[in-house]
Amino acid sequence: MYRFLLSRQWVLVTLVAVLLIPVMIQLGFWQLHRHQDRVARNDLVARNLRAEPVPVEQLAREGRGVPREDTWRRVTATGSYEPAEEVVVRQRLGADDKQGYFVLTPLRLADGAAVLVNRGWVPAGADLTSFPEVPPPPAGEVTVTGRLRPDETTDSGIRDKAGLPDRQVMLINSRHQAADGLPGPVLGGFVELTATEPRPAGKQPEPVGEPDHSSIGVHIAYAVQWWIFAAAVPLGWWILVRRERRDRAAAAAKAAQTAQSAQPTQPEEADGPAAAGTATTAEGAEKPAADDERAPSLAPAEQMAAD
Numbered sequence: 001m002y003r004f005l006l007s008r009q010w011v012l013v014t015l016v017a018v019l020l021i022p023v024m025i026q027l028g029f030w031q032l033h034r035h036q037d038r039v040a041r042n043d044l045v046a047r048n049l050r051a052e053p054v055p056v057e058q059l060a061r062e063g064r065g066v067p068r069e070d071t072w073r074r075v076t077a078t079g080s081y082e083p084a085e086e087v088v089v090r091q092r093l094g095a096d097d098k099q100g101y102f103v104l105t106p107l108r109l110a111d112g113a114a115v116l117v118n119r120g121w122v123p124a125g126a127d128l129t130s131f132p133e134v135p136p137p138p139a140g141e142v143t144v145t146g147r148l149r150p151d152e153t154t155d156s157g158i159r160d161k162a163g164l165p166d167r168q169v170m171l172i173n174s175r176h177q178a179a180d181g182l183p184g185p186v187l188g189g190f191v192e193l194t195a196t197e198p199r200p201a202g203k204q205p206e207p208v209g210e211p212d213h214s215s216i217g218v219h220i221a222y223a224v225q226w227w228i229f230a231a232a233v234p235l236g237w238w239i240l241v242r243r244e245r246r247d248r249a250a251a252a253a254k255a256a257q258t259a260q261s262a263q264p265t266q267p268e269e270a271d272g273p274a275a276a277g278t279a280t281t282a283e284g285a286e287k288p289a290a291d292d293e294r295a296p297s298l299a300p301a302e303q304m305a306a307d
Contacts, residue, residue, distance in 0.1 A: 001245065002241070002245065004244060004245075004248060005241070010241075010244075013237070013240070014237065017233050017234065017236075017237045020230070020233050021230050021233050021234070024226045024227070024229045024230035024233070025226070025227065025230045027226040028222075028223040028224070028225075028226035028227040028230065029223070030223075031219045031220070031222040031223035031226060032219070032220065032223040034217075034219040035216065035217070035219035035220045035223065038216050038217055038219060039216055041213070042213040042214065042215075042216065043213075044068075044069065044071070044072070045071075045072045045211055045213035046213045048070070048071070048072040048073040048074065048147075049072060049074065049147070049210065049213070051073060051074055052074070053074035053075055053076045053145055054073070054074075054075055054076070055075065055076055055077070056075040056076065056077045056115055056148065056187065056191060057077075057109070057111070057113075057187070058075075059073060059075060059148055060075075060115065060148065060187040060188050060189050061187065061188060062113065062185040062186060062187055062188065063175070063188060064188045065150055065151060065188050065189065066148055066149065066150040066151070066188060066189035070148055071148065071149065071150055072147050072148065072149070072211060073147070073148045074145065074146070074147060074148075074194075075145070075146065075147075075148045075191060076143060076144065076145050077107055077109060077115050077117070077143070077144050077146075077191060078109065078110065078141065078142070078143045078144075079107045079108045079109040079110060079115075079141065079142070080107070080108050080139075080140060080141050080142070081105050081106070081107055081108075081117075081137035081138065081139075081142070082105070082106045082107075082108055082114070083105060083136060083137055085105070085106045085177075085182055086103065086104065086105045086106075086134070086137070086167070087104050087167045087168065087169050087177075088101035088102065088103055088104065088122070088131065088132060088134065088167065088168055088169075089101055089102040089103075089104055089118075089168075089169055089170065089171070089172055090128075090164070090168055090169070090170055091170070092121060093121075094121045094123065094206055095121075095206060095209060098123060098124075099123075099124050100121050100122055100123040100124045100132075101121065101122050101124060101132055101134075101168075102118050102120070102121055102172070102208070103118070103119045103120060103121075103122055103134050103205045104116055104117070104118055104119070104169070104172055104177075104190070105117050105119050105137050106177070106182055106186075107142075107144065107191075108184070112184050112185065113184060113185045113186065113187055114182060114183075114184055114185070114186050114187070115186070115187045115190070115191055116172065116174055116177060116186070116187075116189075116190035116191070117144060117146065117190065117191045117193055118146075118149075118172060118190055118191065118192045118193060118208060119137060119193050119204065119205045120193060120204065120205030120206045120207045120208055121205055121206045121207075121208060122134055122135075122205050122206070128165075129165045130165065131165070131166070131167055131168070134205070135202060135203050135204050135205060137200070138196060138198075138200035138201075142196050142197065142198065142200075143196070143197045144191065144193055144195070144196050144197075145193075145194055145195040145196075145197075146191035146192045146193045146194050146195075147191070147192040147194065147210075147211075148189055148190075148191060148192075149172075149189055149190050149191070149192050150188075150189050151171075151172065151173045151174055151175065151188060151189055151190070152171040152172045152173055153171065153173065154171070158170055158171055172190050174186045174187065174188050174189060174190060175188075192208050193207065193208075194207060
């Protein structure tokens with residue numbers, strides 16, 4: 001009844017179905033883990049943004065990356081900006097999703113170390129090969145407050161291009177800045193500026209917005225979809241098997257009917273009065289033959305009586 005399952009075609013279909021089920025289940029768990037990571041990140045960001053700011057020197061060190069648990073932590077730094085060492089970071093979006101630059105200015109601390117400060121966003125000009133118009137940083141000693149961020153790398157998807165115009169970079173990276181000639185020790189990571197004391201006069205770069213820590217994405221929905229697909233595979237396989245069996249049975253019945261219609265019709269023996277009539281007719285046909293046989297023997301006797 002189901003011998004067709006041993007055919008090459010159905011063996012391949014069954015193997016594909018068997019392989020798809022664990023793959024789809026694993027993809028569902030992968031999406032579930034991404035959802036869990038997103039929730040954990042949101043909790044970390046919210047917790048660090050609510051925390052009281054601490055001096056940046058407590059969390060950042062020269063030549064050391066920012067630990068994950070300290071990312072987005074509010075920090076303070078007191079020192080003087082060095083506008084001569086200022087650079088801009090290309091291909092960054094502002095609040096209205098327009099292309100522009102981040103303004104990256106070193107802040108020299110009291111102990112001689114420098115920390116990179118992302119002062120905000122400025123729009124791109126018509127000439128992308130020249131340094132854009134950037135509001136100058138406040139002069140003298142200031143105390144900045146901001147969010148501690150780890151160094152950017154190409155792992156984030158940003159491609160580090162070579163041959164850029166002077167004082168333009170693609171990544172915010174303390175090691176790159178130190179290697180490019182920034183004097184003195186440079187603390188790892190950078191500070192995303194949110195406030196300055198005393199408040200600077202005049203126009204300043206547009207502050208970078210707070211990170212989104214409320215959205216959880218659609219990973220859990222994708223996980224449920226993969227698991228539904230995994231459950232649908234055996235159901236779909238069984239539906240196909242039943243349909244194949246039904247189609248084969250219908251084809252076999254049609255072939256049998258066609259073969260029966262193609263056989264020649266055999267004559268049937270007659271019964272009843274018609275048969276009897278036939279027998280009578282046969283006997284009637286035989287009687288004249290018998291009379292014909294007696295005719296020669298009677299002829300001589302009749303001849304003698306006549307004589």
